[in-house]
Each structure stands twice: as structure tokens, then as C-alpha cells.
Amino acid sequence: MRKKANNNLFNKGLLLVFCFYNGLIIQGHAQSKSFIKYVQPFSGTSASTTLASQHIEDKTERLANTIPAVAPPFSMTQWTPQTQLSEKKCLAPYYYNNKKFYGIRASHWISGSCTQDYGSFTIMPISGKLKTSAADYAADYTHAGEVATPAYYKTSLPRYNLLTEATASLRCGLIKVTALKADSVYLLITPNSDQAKGYIKIDRQKGEISGYNPVHRIYQGWGQPAGFSGYFFIRVSKVFTTSGVFNGARVSANQSIKNQKDLGAYLGFKLQKGETIRIYAGTSFTSIAAAKLNLETEINNAALATIVDRTNQVWERSLGQIKVNDPNEKNKRIFYTALYHAQQHPRLFNDVDGGYPQFAGDYTRKTLKKGNYYDDFSMWDTYRAQLPLVELLKPNLANDFANSLVLKGQQGGWLPIFPCWNNYTAAMIGDHATAFIASAYNKGIRGYDVKEAYRLMRQNAFQMPDSAQYLNGKGRRGINSYLKYGYIPMEDSIPDAFHKREQVSRTLEYAYDDYALATVAKDLGKTSDYKQLMKRASNYKNVFDQQEGMVKGRFANGSWYKPFYPDHREPYITEGTPRQYTFYVPHDIPGLIKLMGGEKILENELDSLFAKKEYWHGNEPGHQIPFLYNYTDSPWKTQLEVSRILAEEYSEGAGGLSGNDDAGQMSAWYVFAALGFYPVDPVSENYQLTSPLFKQAVISFNNGKKLAIKTIRKSKKSIYSSKITLNGKSLTKNQITHQSLVHGGELIFYLQDEPNKP
Template identity: 50%
Template sequence: MIDLQPKMIGILLTASLCFFTGCKNNSEKADTKYLQYIDTRVGTAASITKQAGRFGKGSEEYAQTLPAVLEPNGMNFWTPQTRETEQKCIAPYYYKDTLLQGFRNSHWIVGGCTQDYGSMTLMPVSRKLICLPRERASQFSHDSEIATPAYYSVDLDRYNIKAEMTGTSRSAIFRFTYADDNAYLVVNPNSDRGEGYIEIDTVKKEIRGYNPVHRIYQGWGEKAGFNGYFIVRFDGAISSFGIFEDQNISEKQTQISDKKNIGAFVKFRLPANKQILVKAASSFTSMENARLNLDTEIPDWDFASIQSQLEKKWEETLSAIQVETSNITDKRKFYSALYRASFLPRTFNDVDGSYPIFSKGEPILKIENGNYYDDFSMWDTYRALHPLLNIIAPQKSGEMMQSLALKYQQGGWMPIFPCWNSYTAAMIGDHCVATLSDAYIKGIRNFDVQSAYEGAIKNAFLTPDNIDDYRNGMGRRALLSYLKYGYIPLEDSVPDAFHKKEQVSRTLEYAFDDFALSQWAEALGNKEEAAVLKQRSKNYRNVIDSSSGYARGRYMSGEFIKDFNPFEFASFITEGTPAHYTWYVPHDVQGLIDKMKGKDRYLAKLDSMFTEKLYWHGNEPCHQIPFMFNYGGQPWRTQEEVRHIMDTEYLDDPGGLSGNDDAGQMSAWYVFASLGFYPVCPGTPYYMIASPSFEKATIRLENSKQFTIVAHNASSANIYIQSAKLNGKEYTKNYFSHSDITNGGILEFEMGSTPNKAWGNQISDCLL
């Protein structure tokens, strides 16, 4: 692990600069009331958090986030690049790297271990033309970086160039200030497979090209049916130009394609101020629409205006939750988390609504209202990210649900984990179904409810007749076994999935999905389907072994596996141990208590997850566990453990996250936890109360109402709830409802340094 101390001096200096100037590079920028608290580099280094347990090593040590300039949930993430590849599990930027290769229009599925796709990279160089990313890379210092969601700048020491960028959803504008008259711009289509294309148009002062998109997981290596088209335009006069392949430079040549390590360059005649402005945009549909995106979003060469517009968009997004505290570090952690929860799902359509049809690429369709979204990392984000959007951005959430409905209509099956606009069976469960159910239960209606419900029901009851469709990622994995046995037996190895086996975890997750869908069915008046699904939601009981009290692999015969250690990784569990997954029964906690033979045993096992260092916050299956003390009548234990996790697993530091951020799920968890509540069971309107950490937090709702959480005397020492009031009336429940938020009002707590075991100690009557 690198020594961060010298570099952290730079971060502190940058933080101070941001605090007093709002990270502005001149006086005409917008007021940055909330942006000043964000350092986008948090999560770009190996974790230095005080992880509570023995899990979370290896690749899970990296949060895999980006220091990007972007519009919230926009198409492109404009990021500095220190790694050139689009290979799986390699993010474009890592804090420990000392060489910067350029600036990328990234489509990285942020926080995960997937791949970038359809990207391009541009880089200013001077003195001598050097084209290949690793060879041209410049030394840079974190001290010179200013890294906010709306503006990034850095000094490229090798070339004595100051580089700045800001942007929009689909476009960006760069300002490069050269010191040397030999000034170049180099552009790469980032095709690892050597299938890219690039050309120069000296009349229009453009470099254009495309990078074909390929799938992983289901259909590994197959073309996704669309390209990442890009256009780069510059305002400087050209003195020379050319293309390159590896070390071979061909001046005056204008195009090259279908070879590895290719690109194009121009040399500028610099103006007196030595500055060159560069604009770039992309599209997933055509070169013409890449140009349309650029001309529409950035019609002029006004860098400051675009920066100001993007700052205003971020201020509006961040102001949806206004927190008040004297602890600046906590404020920085909160708004940085809200930033990281604003990447995915991404906008996929052009400014005119065009997008490639789901799972095929062609024909090109148009969405009439709102945006079409993709890259739903659903195994992660159904837990907290989408529930957060249902509160602070329900209109946008509805557009995302409509995007899922469109995917069903266009592909024939509701997707499981839709990424690069394709079907995948990357992870387990059927959580698009759960996410749609949660949105509907929480009052979101701006999507095709009947079509989406039809797709959800089809997933729950049918499997594709065509084996090629099934292998392509359509339908639930191992659904036939699940329906036949009420669980997925160990004999079914689930061969047609990226994650094979994991039978117990699949059973538990399908049982939850069935519950969530039953709630939606009941709300729609489909009582027969609701009853069947509600009964199926009890299938979790078939893989919880009462004798041990833990989730356990089971054969077709009904016999549990004999060679069994609940505290070690097992092939029938997804990314964890049986002890982790035992708690994955958020929809029937009383039933779980009964399977464990009573509340005392339930609480003892729950307590051991923390006292014996079994809890693993860096991966999603554990995220609801600390809130489950509420169901056992010990809300003060939830308050203790949630605050401990917040303090030890989230730091205001490049290594400040304890695991992959997974499309913002880790960060959304922090947003909820710091406010003092969490959606343990999506698909229901309930939130479990934890320990509010801010003196005051105000959620500004789209219906023009406000929900305010006041925590008198809240501090790092005063983490325990002593009493509560909801809209002025005494409140003793350890949960509240979504309608309490949307109706507006005040939830008020008195906090103290010792547990008040008399408050909220009745077992929650919701979901029991």
C-alpha cells in the first residue's frame, strides 16, 4: 500500500481551496454551496478503512470509483485516465498512479468489476509528438488537481500544460494552455480488439471515429450491436496532422481502422494566449447524432458558461438533501456519497431521443418523453440506490422504470442485470422485478405499469423455451428447479450463468423477489397471483437449517449438506458465507426468528456477526444486517453498529471506501444511514430507524413538500435515541413509512450517550 501522507497534504490544500472558493478557477462561476464539500477522488485508492472483519481482501479493496466530470446520471463520465484498457475490472483512474495518459469519455460501470466500453481518449502533448498512451503519459501531482463533479483541472508536468475540463451529459469542453509552441492533440479510439475507426477532417477541424461495443458475462466477447461514436472538435489552426499505428506515424494521412493501438493527431498554430479549446461528444447511435449532441449541448466555445451550467445542475441535485452539522468531515462524506450515487443508471439516448433497441442494437428507436437509461447493476442497486431515487428524484426514477419496461417490450423478457444495453445473467436474483415493485409501492406511476408488471410476472412463472434465449440471459436462472423443489438443489449447478451454482443464495433472493412482486400484484388487485407469490416467498425456509440456524446447501432428497462451516465461503453462496446470507430474509423476519428457534437465538447470532468480526460491509449481502436488531427489539444495537460502520468504513480519503462502490450502492447506504434510516425491505413502504448523525437534515421533495429530521445533541458520542416525535407527537416505533416522508413533516429525536432501552424496543409490527 502506498504512503498517502505526502499526497494527503495536497488533498487538504485542495479541500481548503474548495472550501473558500468553491473550486472556481475564476470569479464568474456559479455559487457552489454543496460542490465545495466533494472530492471526487474518494474511492480511487486501495482501502485504508478499519474493516471490522476478515473479509474483503483482493479486488474488493478497491472501490473502483472515478474522479469524473458528469451530469447526474448522464451518458458520459469525463475522467482523467491513468489506465488505457477497457478490460474487465480495470478502472480508468487510480489514485496511486503517477502518470496521466489523457482524458476519457468513459462508460465505466462505476464502482464495479465490469468493463469500460465504447470510449475514446484525448491527450494534449507538446515539444515532441508521442502518441501511445503509456509512452506519452505525463507526470502529475495530486496537489495540482482540482477534482469536482463539474470541473477538473491538472498540470501535466512533462509538457508544462494546464488541462481543464467541464461538460454536459453527452459532451465536454476542454481548455489546454500550452507553454511550448509545438502543441499537439492526440485522440485514440479505445478498442482493445483493434476494431476501432478514426478519421481527421481538417476543414471542419474535427477528429471522428467509433469504438465497437462488446458484451461480457452472457455472450462474452460478442458484439452488442452498437458502437461508441465520438467527435472531437477544436478551435485552433492546424499546422500538421496525421494518423498512427503503434510506433508508426503517417503524416497527412486522414484515416485508419481495424488495427490495435491506432489514433489521430493534429498540431496547432497556437494563438497569443497559448490556449486551445477542444469540444467532444459521443453517441451510441451514429456519427451524425454525436455531432447533434455536441452542437446542441455546447454550441459555442464558452468554457466558463458550460462550467457554470454544470455547477448549477449539481447544486440542484445535491440540494435535494440539505444537512446541517458543525462536523465538516461528515458533511464532506455525505455529499461525496451523494455524488457517487449519481452515476448509474446512465442516460443512453441522444438529445433527440434516439437510442439503439435493447439487446439487438438495430433498429434505432426514439424515446418521446424523458430519457432512456441503461447499465442497471441491479444485484447491488435495488437495495438502497433505487430506493433513494424514489425519495429524492421520483420523476427520474419513473423514467428508469419505463426504460426497464421498454427493455421487456423490445427483448421479450424483463432483464435481470441489463448492461451495455444487453441481457446478462451477471449476478443472481431477479431484482429488476423488486425495483419495479418498490417504485410502484412508493407511488411512482410515470411508467408503463401494466407492461412492466407483465414482464415481471413472466420472469416469475416462465422460462424461455429457446435454450439460446436462456443462455443469452433471458429469464431467471434455475427457475424450473426453484418451482419444482421450492429451493434450488445442489445437483443443479446452474451452468448457464456467469455465477454458477450459488443455489442457496439464489433461493433466498428469489423468495424475496417473489415477496416484492406479491406486494405489487396485490396493489394492482391481482389477488390470485399475489397469493401464489406470497406463498413462494416462504421458500427461504427450505434452505435455513433450524439445527444450526444458518443457511445451508440442500440436495434434491431434502437432505442438507454435511460438510458445512457457516463461517467459510461456500459454492452454494454468492460472494460471502452462509452466515452472511442467513440474514437475507428482509420480508419475513419473524419467520426467520422462528426458524432460529426464538428471539434469543436470533439476537445471539446477530450479535455474533459483529462481536466475532463476521460482518463484511464491503459487499452487499450484509448491508441490511445491522438494521435487523430493530426486529428483535434491540434498536440501540442497530444504532451502535450503524454508527460504527459509518465511522470506520467510510473516510474522507482516496482510500476511504471498504469495498467496490457497485454503481453507488455503498454510497447510497451511507446517505441513508447518516440520515438515520434504511430501506431494509424494498417493495414495502417501510424504513428502519437507526441513528441520525446530523443536527438537521431536510429532504426537499419534488411535490414541493419537505421532510425534516432533527437530532438534538447528535454527535459522535451521542449516538443513541432517547425519545422521538413525529410532527409533534410522541413516536416510539423503530420504523416509519414512505408516506411520512412524502406527506412532509418533522421527525425529531433527542440523542444521548447511553442506550435508552425503553425506546423503540417493541418488535416492529411491520413485516412481522
């Protein structure tokens, strides 16, 4: 019945009045959309329906937690339909199968995460009588007539006979509301504070609304002010006849309200059928005045179609850096959706004039001299593939990322471990800002203060902060134990962290970070540091029990933790099992092979992992595992397993991702693997090769060079490599260097149906 009613409304109202109009805005651009048409913004917004996800019993692990974000790549603010209230941790503002629509949210949700939204606000159009309680004004959410692209969103609200459209620039949004019949129309503007904080003010004379939603920390410093707010400045195109403020269902004629639960402002209009309201919204993390300047600079009074076209063009250029040619349209949709998801974060944090909130500051504004400042670095995840993808495609942007991390370290005193909401968090484990900076440095990305970068990375690796700073989230968790024993013993439970214990995983990841820093130390002539760090890079051996052939918990006296369950979640392992984490030695696979007893043992252990279905693609520490067969006599098994993962762990539609996308890491894995190479150790500049998914792909680099990747298959089912050539020369190893890729040319994979077995 509801579907029939919606169709009637659509036919009588939307088609008659607006079909031609929307054709001009959207369909008029269709011919120029070579790549954006493949993007599915709803992918990952409901429980996974991929083949691999069906054996996962915990349904929460089947949520990718992405949103249908409307914004250019790496924007300050993403604009999304809102089907979920609050900024609560692990609760995305949008889920595809939710039944209620609460407006368009200006969101700072970290795509594919289990963190928090922050500093957001929502604009909801309604008609008829004024309603200010979310339970009262929520509209039934239907996908009928809905359109979602990276540059544009449209939905009709049958309850209110309103058509709502949205588009965005880097820091601003434009929402257009059209009446499908004559009625009273209201705009509800709500800062989304869960803390009963915030402020909103109406200037009736100027037709402007402004306010802010204070940001609070989670993890270390949970609940404390983050030192900045999400500010907004809104201008509407039509004079409103009435206005006021509210908190929940309580309405007031006052024109401002502050620090009340469920606070907001309403604007009232009288609209005839076909009349529109354009809502121009600027955002900032420094001030209302800056939000206004951002709006005036980026959008001003531009038409919706103009901004849609601009943002389309930005995405076309960005997605078009990789041109895929293949008859399989489904795989192209999955690929370009992955490339879209891999370009959401880190988040732009500075205003158009260079102003940004000081890291871990107290509402202090800093100004950049050049470049842009970024935050929301999901570092436990993205250093593996998402940030290396940026280094490959957009090295200038990667340089801004590295410079932003250095600025954070200078302003806060310590290089942050996992900087989000512009503050220290100490979330997750490892010290992977070091891994990323080292990776960028080794690829020649060095347009930041290298000496300061090294000083800050070294400080994390060699020093323990004082107790107050440590409690605030600065420094490596458990660093004193790590330096004393060469591993973190079971006695150190890491009490001052969100992730407590997890001693073995921390040891393994710190060993990788020590190796990463060692590569920079060597290049800078820091010989003593280099020797110490390279010795520490072997600390993974201290938690490897050769009798078991796996990593295990270990006490300070050297004895091993018992009992040992290799395939169970153990307290000394982060989000995984000892068997899974044993393979996390990306910088020294030959050393791991020696510990295990030879290449054949490594191969057998990999075989066992996959046979037991212990490989878990939905979490990052295992993302390098399928490529480790390249270090054995059976690299064809890498080609087999990667091909299987591409087919089983990714699909299309709202359930198209198997697990949390984690700021684009899951998606970046797909992009790399589908192209035929992956950075098992991104610090090393080497990529492990596998079989490409597509017939042809052309990568355009910012140095003007292009790399054509061609796949010549013996038959449609061919996935095994018989020969790989780069510019006519055969590659004798199963790897390729970063410089070889960006130099350009032609990389050809010759594939056959059966593997070349030793």
C-alpha cells in the first residue's frame, strides 16, 4: 500500500512538475559521466550480503558503516541523508534499511568506522503544522525516486509533499527544497549534540542562522572538550515569515538558544506549488565568521546545478586517474565505489584562508602558510593501503598529510598515535604515523620539516611521556616494558588505554614501526639510531614460540602464557587470533620464514589458515596475508586467494562490503588487488604482484606519466601468471617497485588456466 501511494505521489507531483527540471540538472550531465556513474554511495550502508560474510555470526562485524557522502574527495564535511539520530560511538548517521528520515546531516563521521560523529548539524524540511520533536517530525523513508551520487542527493518526502536535493563543495553544502503542493513549510536546524550543548541564533533581518556544536573527545580523555566546535553559517534564499527556537517539543519565539537538550531553530515559509527554498550552509572548525567566509568563497549564491557540475568534475578527474577497460560492468561498479570510499579521509580541517584549530588546543586558531591541514587519521588501518594509494596517485596530498602530522606533533608535544577529532586518542595499537611518514619519505615525498618529523618519530620510539601526558594519550602505550624486555610482557596490562593488554600485537606492530623509522635514520645518517632500531625491528622474534610455530603471550621471566589456543581470541592479540597475527611481520618475511623452519613451512601454515577459514578479511592485520605466498615456491596461490577474495569479500548494493571499511582501507585493498599489486610493506617501496582483475587499466600519475596495465588471458577463467613484463622486460620476481610504476610504460600480465607448480 505504501509503495502504491508513493508511486501515485511521484507520478502526480514529481513527474509533472519536476521531471524536466531534474533532467536538466542530473541527466544533462550523464554524457560527461565516465566514472562517477559507476559509484554506488549506498554500498556498505547495511549488513553485508557478500558471499564471504555469510559465515560471520556476529552481525555487528558485518556492518561496513559507510555513508552515502555527498562532497568532493577529502572534504571538511560530508552531507548525508540522516536515518539515525545522535553522535553516539559506533552509530553511523545513515543506514539503508532504517525506516525514518530526519533530514540532511552535515556530518564528520569517519567513513566505515566505529568511532563517533562530531560537530554535526542537520537540516530537516517539513510542511503543515510545526513539529519540533524528532519522533513527531520524522518522515517515512522510502527509496522510491531517490538519487545518490558523490556530488548529488535527491529524495521525495511523501508525508510532506516536498522534494529535497543536496550538493556540496569542500567545506559547504547547498540544499534545495521544492514544494509539490501549496502549504506552510518549515526548516528545522538542529546541532546534534548528545551532551545537551551547543548554540543556534537566528537573524531574521538578514535571513541568516548560525551556531555551533561543541566537540568532545573519546578514548583517552573521554568526554573532555576537544578544543574546537563544529561551526555553521546558513543563509536561505527566501524570506521566512516566522521563526523561533526549540528544545525537543518545547517551542519558543526567542531567536537564540544555548546548551539545551535537543535544541534547534525553525524557520517558517508559505510556499506555492513549485516554489523552492535554497539553503546555503558553510562549515568550519574555527568560527562562525570562518564558516561564512567559506560559504561566500566556495558557493556564495550559485545554483544547485552549478555546484553539482563542479563537484562532478572534481570526482571525474579524481576517479579518472585510473581508467578501467573491461566488459564486466559489475566489477567496474565495485572498483569505482572502492575508489570513492578510499578518498573520504583524512579530513580537510582548515578554512579557505588557511585557519585551523590548533591540535589538542583550547579553541586556539592557527594559520597555515601553504598547503592544507588534515585530521581524522585512522592510523591503525590506513597506513597499510589507503594512505599508500594516496602516495601513489596524489603525492602532493600525501605531503599535506605528513605535514599535518608534524604540525600536530609540534603543537601537542608528541606525534599522535591515532589523531582524530583533532586531538590525542591513543586508540588502537602501534605507532603508525611513523610508518606513514617513513613510507612517504622513502617515496620522495618530503615537502615538510623532515628534521622535525624525525625528532618527533624518534621521541615516540625512545621516550616515555610524563604521567599526565601519557594519560592524555601521548606516546606509545607500554613503551617502558617494550624497551626493557624487547617485547611487552603479560604482566603489563596496558591499563591506560582504550585497548588494554594486547601485548603481543603491540610488540609486533612496534617492531614494524621501529623498522620504518630505521629506514629514515639510515638515510639521514643517524647511524647509532639506525643500528638500535634495526635490532628492535627483530623484536617480533621475542614473542614467537618456535615450538608452537606461532606468536604467543610471554611473561617477563621468558615463560609462555598458557593455555595456548591458536585459533581463539586471546587477550594478548588485537581483534584476532595468534594464528592470524603470526603473519604480521611485513618488513621481514625472510626472518619469519627462518623462524618457522623454511619456505615450505610458511606455505603450509598459509594453506592451513585458508583451509580452516581463519583468514579474516574484514579486519586489517591480515590484509597482507594472501600475498605472502609470493615469498614461497607457490606464488600462484597468491593469485588464487586474491582472486577469491576479490570475488567473495566485495559485491555491489548496500551490503557490498564484508566488514568495517575503516576510513577506506578495505576499499583501498580492493583497488590495489584489482590492479595486480599490493604494498605488503609500504615503507619498502615494493609491491607484491598478483593477477589483475581487469582487461586493461591505465593509471595517470601527477608527474605526467601513465602506466598501462594489460591482462592477456588464455581463457576467461585464466588467473595464473605465466609471465609478467614491464616495458618489454620480464619481471623475474613477484614484486615491482614504486619508482617502476610511476615511471610509466606498459605492464603486461600473461595469464593461463593452470598454475606453474614447482
